[in-house]
Amino acid sequence: MPEAKKVMLVEDDRFLSSLIMGRLEKDGFTVSQASDGEEAIAQLKRERPDLVVLDLIMPKVTGFEVLQMISSTPGLDKVPVVILSNLAQDSDIEKARELGAKGYFVKVKVSIDEVTDKIKSLLAS
Numbered sequence: 001m002p003e004a005k006k007v008m009l010v011e012d013d014r015f016l017s018s019l020i021m022g023r024l025e026k027d028g029f030t031v032s033q034a035s036d037g038e039e040a041i042a043q044l045k046r047e048r049p050d051l052v053v054l055d056l057i058m059p060k061v062t063g064f065e066v067l068q069m070i071s072s073t074p075g076l077d078k079v080p081v082v083i084l085s086n087l088a089q090d091s092d093i094e095k096a097r098e099l100g101a102k103g104y105f106v107k108v109k110v111s112i113d114e115v116t117d118k119i120k121s122l123l124a125s
Helices: 015-026 037-046 063-071 090-100 112-124
Strands: 006-010 030-034 051-054 081-085 103-106
Touching: 006 015, 006 037, 015 030, 015 063, 015 081, 015 112, 030 037, 037 051, 037 063, 051 090, 051 112, 063 081, 063 090, 090 103, 103 112
Parallel strands: 006 030, 006 051, 051 081, 081 103
Antiparallel strands: none
């Protein structure tokens, strides 16, 4: 049996984080969590997830800063990042895509099914 894919979930909203984590684990993924950008960067330096789900509005270090670090670090720059944020302006979406995000979802406009479907499609390719 193949090893479960590792997803890092970077989200400061505990309720949303537990919902997404539960769903991903149910779907067979191994999930690690970080509740702010600083913690995410520390974890990314220690472990290499197969994919990162990243909020943009977080304490200490923003999601944009985490995304910049991922895209500019050899080895991590190949890890797909899916943004899950309340930022819905085109300029924010464009900035995230320019920094390498492979998907962008606005929290109030998306279902957990849509997010997990995107994760599965990115990890299948």
